[in-house]
Amino acid sequence: MTAPGSESSGAGSIHHLHANQFDDLVPRALANVELRGALAKATNTIRNRRAIALEGIDDLQELRSRAKAIKTEALAHLDEHLETFERHATANGIKVHWAADAETARSIVLDIARMNKVELAVKAKSMVSEEIGLNDALIDAGVVPVETDLGEWIVQLAEEPPSHILAPAIHKRRREIRDLLARVLDRPMPDDAAGLTEVARNELRERFAQADLGISGANFLVAETGSFLLIENEGNIRLTTSLPRIHVAVAGIEKIVARLEDLGPLVRIITRSATGQPISCYQTLVTGPKTSLEDDGPEEIHLILLDNGRSKLLEDDLTAETLRCIRCSACLNVCPVYRQIGGHAYGSVYPGPIGAIFTPLIAGMHAASQLPGASSLCGACREVCPVDIDIPGVLLHLRHRAAEGDRSTGDRPMSDPRTMEKNRAMRRGFRLWRWAMGSSRRFQMFGAIGRLLATVVSRVPSLARHAGPLAGWTDGRAVPRSPGRSFRSGAVARRLRLEEQNPRR
Amino acid sequence: MSDDRSTILDSIRASLASAASSRTAGRPHGPPPAIAAPPLTSEVTVPAVHPGEPASIRAITEFQAALDRAQGVCHRVTSDAGAADALQAVIADLGVRRVARSDDQLVIEILERVIGGFELLPPDVDRALLLECGLGVSRATIGVVEYGTIVLSSGDAAGAEGLPTERQRLVSLLPETHVAILAATDLVDTWDAALAALRLDSRRLPPTATFATGPSRTADIELELVLGVHGPKNQHVILLEHR
Numbered sequence: 078m079t080a081p082g083s084e085s086s087g088a089g090s091i092h093h094l095h096a097n098q099f100d101d102l103v104p105r106a107l108a109n110v111e112l113r114g115a116l117a118k119a120t121n122t123i124r125n126r127r128a129i130a131l132e133g134i135d136d137l138q139e140l141r142s143r144a145k146a147i148k149t150e151a152l153a154h155l156d157e158h159l160e161t162f163e164r165h166a167t168a169n170g171i172k173v174h175w176a177a178d179a180e181t182a183r184s185i186v187l188d189i190a191r192m193n194k195v196e197l198a199v200k201a202k203s204m205v206s207e208e209i210g211l212n213d214a215l216i217d218a219g220v221v222p223v224e225t226d227l228g229e230w231i232v233q234l235a236e237e238p239p240s241h242i243l244a245p246a247i248h249k250r251r252r253e254i255r256d257l258l259a260r261v262l263d264r265p266m267p268d269d270a271a272g273l274t275e276v277a278r279n280e281l282r283e284r285f286a287q288a289d290l291g292i293s294g295a296n297f298l299v300a301e302t303g304s305f306l307l308i309e310n311e312g313n314i315r316l317t318t319s320l321p322r323i324h325v326a327v328a329g330i331e332k333i334v335a336r337l338e339d340l341g342p343l344v345r346i347i348t349r350s351a352t353g354q355p356i357s358c359y360q361t362l363v364t365g366p367k368t369s370l371e372d373d374g375p376e377e378i379h380l381i382l383l384d385n386g387r388s389k390l391l392e393d394d395l396t397a398e399t400l401r402c403i404r405c406s407a408c409l410n411v412c413p414v415y416r417q418i419g420g421h422a423y424g425s426v427y428p429g430p431i432g433a434i435f436t437p438l439i440a441g442m443h444a445a446s447q448l449p450g451a452s453s454l455c456g457a458c459r460e461v462c463p464v465d466i467d468i469p470g471v472l473l474h475l476r477h478r479a480a481e482g483d484r485s486t487g488d489r490p491m492s493d494p495r496t497m498e499k500n501r502a503m504r505r506g507f508r509l510w511r512w513a514m515g516s517s518r519r520f521q522m523f524g525a526i527g528r529l530l531a532t533v534v535s536r537v538p539s540l541a542r543h544a545g546p547l548a549g550w551t552d553g554r555a556v557p558r559s560p561g562r563s564f565r566s567g568a569v570a571r572r573l574r575l576e577e578q579n580p581r582r
Numbered sequence: 583m584s585d586d587r588s589t590i591l592d593s594i595r596a597s598l599a600s601a602a603s604s605r606t607a608g609r610p611h612g613p614p615p616a617i618a619a620p621p622l623t624s625e626v627t628v629p630a631v632h633p634g635e636p637a638s639i640r641a642i643t644e645f646q647a648a649l650d651r652a653q654g655v656c657h658r659v660t661s662d663a664g665a666a667d668a669l670q671a672v673i674a675d676l677g678v679r680r681v682a683r684s685d686d687q688l689v690i691e692i693l694e695r696v697i698g699g700f701e702l703l704p705p706d707v708d709r710a711l712l713l714e715c716g717l718g719v720s721r722a723t724i725g726v727v728e729y730g731t732i733v734l735s736s737g738d739a740a741g742a743e744g745l746p747t748e749r750q751r752l753v754s755l756l757p758e759t760h761v762a763i764l765a766a767t768d769l770v771d772t773w774d775a776a777l778a779a780l781r782l783d784s785r786r787l788p789p790t791a792t793f794a795t796g797p798s799r800t801a802d803i804e805l806e807l808v809l810g811v812h813g814p815k816n817q818h819v820i821l822l823e824h825r
Contacts, residue, residue: 088593115804122805156594169789175587227811228802244802251804270803274811281812286713302787312798312813315755318790320709330590337781341774356729356773356795358652359813362780364787371736372706373751374790384590391597394605 089386089439090179092210093238096424096436096445100495103451106422112248116419119247120410126353127407127461133355134345144346145464147339148401151300152391158300158333159382165303166380169365174381179209182383186211186292186325187218189379193323195220195290199281201307201314202226203294204242204404205327205383207426208439211292222292223284225313227277234261240420240428242406243351248419281313291317291375295328296403297343298380301336304364305380308347308357315361324375326363330382331400343403350405350463386439395474399434401464406431408458408468414451423448430458434471442478446496449475524563531559637766641727642823645769649730652796653809654817656730665820666695669719669761672818673700676759678716682707684748686721688825689763693719705750718753722762722819723791724776725769731795732762732819733776737788751790760814765825 095102106112131137151158163173176182190198198215200206200222212233215222224233228246232239235257239245246254254273259266262280267273293314295305305326307314318324334340340362348357367374390396409415409429420428425436425445433452437445449472452458458468480500513523534540534556541551564570646656657668669692673681678700683689685705693702703711712718722732736751754760770776773793781787798813809815 119805153598156591156598159591159594175590177586177589177593181586225812226802227800231802244805246802247805249803251806254803270806271808273803274800274808278811282713285812286709302781304787310798311800311811312755313811315751315792316812319751319755330594337777337787338774340777341772344773352801356731356793358795358798360793362777362787362791362793363789364791365789367789368737371749371751371789373749374736382590384586384593388590388593388597391594392600394601397601 088389089384091208091425091427091436091440091444092179092213094425094436094440094444096440096448097495098424099422099445099447099451102422102424103418106418111250112419113417115248115250116416119244120416123244123353124410127350127410128353130349130353130355134349140342140346141463141465143342144403145401147334147342148403148464151334151339152331152397152400154335155330155333155388155391158335159330161300162298162303162333163382165301167303169303170378171303171365172377172379174379176381176383176385179383179385182209182327182381182385183211183214185379185381186327187214187220189323189325190215190218190220190290193289195288195323197284197288198222198290198292199284199288199313199317199321200224200229201291201293201309201317202229202245203292203327204426205294205329206292207239208385209327209383211327220290223281223288225281225285225317226309226311227274227313230277230281231257234258238421238426241409242404242427242429242431244406248421285316285320288321289323291319291321291324293317293324293326295326295332295380296347297340298328298333299335299337299340300333302364304337304362305332306340306344307361307363308344308359309361310352310354310358312359315359318361318363318375319373322375323377323379324363324366325379325381327381327383329387330384331387331402346463347403347405350407350461390438395467395471396438398466399431399438399471401466402431402435403464404431405463407461407463411457411461413453413455413457418451423451430468430472431466434468434475437475437479438471442475446479449473449479521563521565524565528559528561528563531556535559637769637823641769641771642766642821645725645727645730645821647730648728649796649817649819652730652817653799654730654796654819657818657820658823659820660823662692662822662824663695665692665763665822668820669693670696670699672759672761673717676716676816678759680711680715680717682712682715682718682753682757684718684720684750684753686748686763688765688822689719689721689748692763692820705753709752712752712756715757717759717761718755718757718814719761719763720750720754721748722764723768724779725764725819725821726773726776726793727769727771729773729795730819731773731776731793732764733780733791733793734762735780735788735791737790751792754792754794755813758810758814759816759818761818761820764819764821766821766823767825 166173174185198220212222224230228244231246231254241247255266296308297306348354366376366378390400408431412430415429423432425432427435433448436448452472454469456469513519535558541556649656659665659668680701682703683693723735724733734754780791797809797815797817798811799809800811801807
């Protein structure tokens, strides 16, 4: 399943993208009471942990603006920093590759695997590798990719995509995971999280020992030293980058920072924003392959710099903000939409508010025109963003593009019949609204009709399903009880009117 | 692929140029974001504690408290003999049969004082044997007071002048328990200072440096914290206050 239409104007592509099914996926997610329960509990927990972790920082706003400035400055001179990074990394013995699109990135990895006769690859969690569909490509080439992050391993066994940038199995309950492991490993499983984690440790140990290739992402690339930083809690990244003979890291070009000391503020804010820990368990700074005197470590390190549409976002200061993202996922946990529908409903490997802007910007509006609508524009995402990305601003900008098309790129999402119909219905609705609001008589008349409908629907709830264009609203919610009479006819309104007529001095 | 290289760089330059020109001609999205570059020589506060200088009692107690919050254990000792006793006690408590070690000189000296009761594996031990090993002892290059973090760096530096660098990285990673030997003079106040010290002392960064805070952990199953996933389950630091 790929993005429909070769006409898609996004310069990049996202693997397994089916964001165009958003309208079908959402009701399914909303009907899944179990999922909504798990999500509410999980996102609340992380949200609170984050808030507590950030209380410990004396000057949070200063730290945020510093993190923002570091990323903004790096992006403003991205070309120079990438060249500097390449020069230093190469001098350190890292092989730097450039991939303009997902296909090139995949083929670079496959070439490395083929040349070294790799049969088994261990993988550390990497959003970019999901974006380019690396696992499917490896399988097609006869290489077995094994995810080693616990959550990622679970969703790989379940043959599902991750549903959260940071906690890929956040949508799964413990007993679901127990049953899954029991089925896949064909033996009884313990009930508790510690026992299940132990099973994963033992199962994956063997894979680490056998694999010839370790694949990871990278959190930050340091231009000045040609190093990259990997952040984690489990230790699977350390294993992935220590045990196999070859290490391949795939990183988006926006991961660059200019100086080594830029890592400090970013590390200080990323884990607090992500999981609410003061610091993650491990940060590993990789500067080169093992030296001849060392006993352990990879002999070869490859780093793939992936564009896949990112460089186009720099054309506009607003869309460029998206590239500041450090993938902490704080915006997911506070988003009233994500918290209800979860990650899978977005139909993109990048869900939540950041996914709703990143996905259409990379893959083109055609491929994801509904996602920018998946927001109430409450602004909670921007409020928690450690690098202050104007997510609501970009959402509005993209909604505008979805409605009007983008003349500069010729991307006309209006030609998608479904979006076209939706936009037409919306226009009709707002025209009617404007007319109804135009006089007090019409306003009163519409109020009366609304109260009548609410009364009827509250008696016969099944009628809500036939609410036409409003069904999208009524499906997941109870229709509010009718107040019986209008506010205007009540005592409060009468008093207010009197006060207006005889203002007290 | 050199072709992709110029494609990407050209695309970035074209985009940056077009953003710059639309910034001067009417602004479709309001004023551009302030590009406030952080000062080049950042005001990273010179750490109150430098590696190589005697650490204050405050630094030592704060390090211990921070490591404790991260579910690690800090053993404060005041002599090499005390360090050996602490190590012996950890090994005995856990009932470990096999111990792996790095080739760091201080690690060797302390292990020589340990009475025994276990099999000591040499640093270049076969990987299969290391996977079976219950405990690993290695040197922490730097300790970070604010988080209770230890820096594990691997490389080929002799360690005579600069920071200690050992040649093994699996000793601290594969066994279920990791014991790090840390000299109090290698304590610094902040994570940033540790990063700066890594470069300062060896001029070139080591091939790999891991900042480790407490035992490995996960919360991927219903957000329940579980200690010990792929990395060590127990993280001990023996802090040598006399060094």
